[in-house]
Amino acid sequence: MEKVRSSVTNFFGRVPLSYTRFSLTQQTDGDASQVEMKLADDEECGDQAVVEHVVKPRNGNNHSKSLCFKILFASLIFLIGFLIGYLSYRGRSEYALPKPNNDHNGDSDDLSDPEVFIAPETSNILYWGDLRSMLETETAKSTSVFTDTIKKWSEKSSEAEPAKEESVANWIHDEFSNIGLDKVWNDEHYVRLQDAGSSLNKVTVLKNGQEVIKVISPTTYVAYSPSTSKSGGLVYCHYGRKQDFITLSEKNVNVTGNLVLVRSGLISLSEKVKNAEFFKAIGVLIYPEPSDFAFPGDASQIINAPFGHAHFGTGDPYTPGFPSFNHTQFPPSESSGLPKIPVQTISSDDGKNLLEFLDGVNCPSQWGVQCMLGPKLKEANSVTLEINNVLAEKKIYNIFGFLRGFDEPDRYVIVGAQRDAKGPGVAKAAVGTSVLLEMAQILRNLVKNEGYKPRRSIVFASWGAGEFGSVGATEWLEGYLTTLHTKAIAYINLDSTVQGSGTFRASASPLMYSILKNTMNEVNVPASSYTLSSLFNKDDSKFEDIIVPFSMEDAAYPFIAYSGIPSVSFSFKKDSKSYAYIGTEMDTFQSLQSLVDIDTMCSTVTQIAGQIILRLTHDHKLPLDYDEYNGVLLRSAMALSKKYATLKEKGLSVKWIYSSRGDFKRASDTLTREFTDSDTDDKPMLRSLNDRIMKVEHNFLSPYVSPKDTPFRHIIYGYGNHTFTALMEHLNLADTNNQLFDEDLFRNQLALFTWTIQEAANALSGEIWDIDNEF
Template sequence: MDTARSTISNLFRGEPSTYTRFSLAEHMEGDNSQVEMKLSNSEMDDEVGNSMGDHRDPRIMKPKHSPKNICFVIVCTLLIFLIGFLIGYLSYRGRMPTKEQSCSNADSVPCGTAEELSEDDSDTTVEATPFLEWKQLKELLREKFLLSSFESRIKDFSVNREAGSEGDQTLALTVYNEFKSFGLHSVWNDEHYVKLQSLGSTPNRVTLLGSGTTEVFESQKGYLAYSAAGQATGKLVYANYGREEDFKNLASMNIGVNGSVVIVRGGKICFAAKVANAQKVKAAAVLIYLDPADYDNMPENTEVFGHVHLGTGDPYTPGFPSFNHTQFPPARSSGLPSIPAQTITTNSARRLMSKMTGQSAPSEWKGTLSVAYNLGNDDNVQVKVEVNNVVAEKMIHNVFGVIKGLADPDQYVVIGAQRDSWGPGVAKSAVGTSLLLEMAKALSALVVKDGYKPRRSIIFASWSGGDFGSVGATEWLEGYLSVLHLKAFAYINLDAAVLGSKHFKASASPMLYTLLGNTLKEVSSPLDSNKTLYQNIGSQSWEKQTIVPMAMDDASYAFQAFSGIPSVSFSFTNDRDYPYFGTMEDNLNNLNTRTGNRVDIIARAAANVAGQMVLRLTHDHELSLDFDRYNGELYSFVFKINRFAKQLKKAGLTVKWLFSARGDFDRATETLKNNILNSDLNNPRICRAINERIMRVEYHFLSPYVSPKDTPFRHIFYGSGPHTLMSLLENLNRMNSNTSDVDIVVLQNQLALATWTIQGAANALSGDIWDIDNEF
């Protein structure tokens, strides 16, 4: 009976007498280790068998050998053992999670600690966790944002914080301390020593020469960072927006640009592209102004800031991270202009253009300056441009915080926002920084207070140097180039998320279109709470109405085109573009006017869009990245290429292998979709293997045949350079019009390298080397 009592006692305590498999899982923060154990059914059966075996204690006195007594003792013993075992077993099972609780499906929250495999590939059982349905999870997030005062934060951040300044450092410390207070698992910062350009001690000047008079326009604050320093003098020529087609139109009208000072208006393309286009046609200098036709309600004496580096990051360390210990080769970005460029006020532009004569500009080139828009090119009206900007090395800080995932902590989504600004920068960076902090606060509370356990990690990043061309973000990408594409599976950009109230616009990788569309179906419109954003846009053509090209001055661009990480930027906007970037007019009053005094409401909607995308990316077993979307992109491209099949055949070239590579990519996506349908995603090893194949797709569209130092934007769809599919199409178009204009060897190389880049993406998606169809 002593043995029986001992056995029953052990069973009530839920302590099985033997464990044949176990794994030791360390807590990520160095907490005490815990042993996670799983008892199989066969082992449990063994326990039952052992418990019901012969355990008679020899110290017990033998009873009389009456058959009746013997039967009574046997029955009693069996009943005691059976009752004790059942009570202990039920007690033990009551404290263990069921399979359904341990392995949540797509609409539940992933469970406890990191899922590990034992040596025989069986899954270990993980700790029970609070069970949150997707509907409950997104509602909890929405409620947390209802408590946020975005406008108050935005107002607090509307201070002078030019990159590397004291204000920037102060705000960096604020972000760091707030991340700490939210209870994030880890908070840290990266220091970078970068070269930034600012105004020199001598003001920049524009001098009007001619007609016996001299008029000087001095810039007090506005300038274009990374302009070439020096002087240039030439005839004044008006070139509309400074696009390539604008300069082609000038040439067709016999207006010479070589050696001239070109005046262009802001809008349509970035400042850097305007200057690069002017430099291509050998202009001597560029002046940029804001025309009232594009920038309504802008005070006419508004100074304008911008940068003219046709690229991202520190242009004096192209392809290299600007850490203080790095030895840099003597290099500079090919995107730096070699001609002076300067912004001028609207009033100064009116006075300059009133002096211009010559041919009248096309009607679509005319703005609302109340002057005759003439093309100029008059020897009697010349302009001298003097730029005295200086380059100085400055220290900037990127600040990070992380919520570590429990199943796959080494895979993470990055959420980032620019922190610095040349002026008040309310829409440019204060909104994004406010959203970043409120999202970190809300998502951390979901984990700490509500029991949400993300499968993957969430990194919050506050960048500096954004006004100079995503300097902080790009330097971080360059610093960890060798590992980020293996770990970061998505980037969500919060810059300029609130610019108005009427429309929702987004720039994104095709792999994020489906996630974005599903998110819009679940977030209420800030204009009508009875409608979702998806319903507000119009479900039949939401992509056409929503998706716009990703610009180079978008912080997402470096992630997408340089690092091959699927990225998305979005904003609430109005019919006309936000006019106040890079001016002192980017303030809270003007943003309130643009939003109808609903900054808080619209910022809350923006937070819900970003927050729900983050939850989906860290919640589901399968990554919410639609790899099949690139089939459509490839089909569209080869369809355009096929138009030139006859010309290529005459040149001894063929599109056969390009079509074959596209077909292999299509087959690889179908195979992966079937693998997902036929796989148990509750198995951590299988799930991780599938996700790793998915998260490599974007990266393998970076051309492996060009250098990230010389050609940083290697993406064949969204990059820039001769390796891109767009460059290939441009060459084919030239061949179509005049074969002698095209170098056939160059075209052959473009076709071959594009083919092998696509084939490489198909091979990577196929999985293991033995699964790849080698009949190319």
């Protein structure tokens, strides 16, 4: 505009004319609209050529010149007005909401399909405070719908078993479609699950090998247990952890050739079985100890035998590492995590009765149980475990719906809940499903009615066969692993989120810690004015106290440990204890209602998950805090430093661990500066920086192990010789049992662990020409 004024001044101030160019440029999403006007010494005005380079006397042909100037000035004003109108129209049209593509019957879940994504040119312009307020308002409107949805789910899930899976899946599909999501589709798999046999499993206490003293016939079973019969003595092994078995060894209690009795909790059921196998037990009995669990009201302190699975892995154990599709021609394959010894859960009362049969050495005082360890039995000499489970091939469904992002539709946040349950499953599955459906409705309302434009897409997932070890979720991950690690931002798990009230616990990737903290600072404790952060500020507790390790039974676990996708699970509990009835026939609506206000708790869960989703889809910069991993890596290096003398004796050093961790720290600091200095309107640059953040978790998957043989490849949170935990356990053998220490194996563990960290640092640094590391 300054050039325009200068040109006009030239006309009216009688200064020499010169070649002048001006442009009015509007740049939105890379589009440019440019208008040029030339005022040159050889241009004509009407029929009058302007050829003089000097100022004419005022008494010259003033009439012709005046007419020329007026025409030029009028043309200039017209062009300026036209440009102002054009820019105004473009501004209005860019912020108009797009028409949703309600293709509810599509069967493709390739979210990178260009026909699926026709993204508008702009993203949201809402401030976070306004968006959070909208979420609270929408959630408040829907508080009373959760119990209705749970009851509908219960009606569908109570149908005959053969029709149950398909009926509930179709209902979820219809619900997603009715909400008006941008696309709804199904994902089908043919998997091998396990059912109870025609006759009940049994535990029999015998005298002299023939006389029956006691028979236990549980009404449930443990999936993937071998169908066999084993007899032997009985040993009590507390929670079945490795340290518990080591304690037995120190007390000269022989586990080999005997069955073990353990209580549930602290570690997954499958891990208990794995440990028992390692110490050469021939079978496992698992009972719930009432003191470990929370009960509703004045309920009887008795817990029936819970359902569980014994696969030390995830997904369909008969297609490890690859998805279960129909009529595949793959060779027969079995997961190495399938148990080789029989396992059965029993009730809390049956567990106590078996304890009374034990004789021998007293239990350690630190176990807090007055009992004998066995394997001798009072009035008896053996226990027989008989399993009659049968394998069955079944068709399962994953149901998806999504809301399309406006800036980066091919980047998406996934939120999911398992749909199936053994027994009523209200706390286990119905609560998560009701929150999933209502959250889809709320977020759709924000987009449709409130003008929210998420930068990235949101995928809502209802998983099949979750009870058997996250089978549906894992088969989907296996089917789209190559795509997901470059496009999936995070996973939020809604299973078993309401198990009480008053205490909040979460399992999360370090990348999700900051999001979790910020959310806890803004969501209130149910039925109070205090934020959730007050739960870890009281009694001198810290945020770290609410973080618990991922369980292998957690549906979020395969996302982080197998696929390298940042994940979070959370739940409300009573006195930090798990709900007693999960996995049993007592997990009913009435039981949960007598424990908590279901609507209030579900509304709070929706607020937490909703805020996490909105934070991940609202900001220019992904709010995944990659800097948190600096602390994780530093603690690992310090743990190794405590073994300095042992390492030095082997000719090894922690120098390279500290070096790779230092490179990761420098890379994270550099990336933070790049974000600070970046232009928020430079979308290609922002996308490039965000992609580096997205891949941090995936870069901690070891590239040196097979996803088929070692699915949990994460070096910090996985299982296997590639992990830091395995490395430290092996190094400890050098001090405790040097004959078992394999120096070559340890050197490989240390080298590959170190180089995985170095690769993560290099990837975070950006392009190869930006990396300045000395190997």
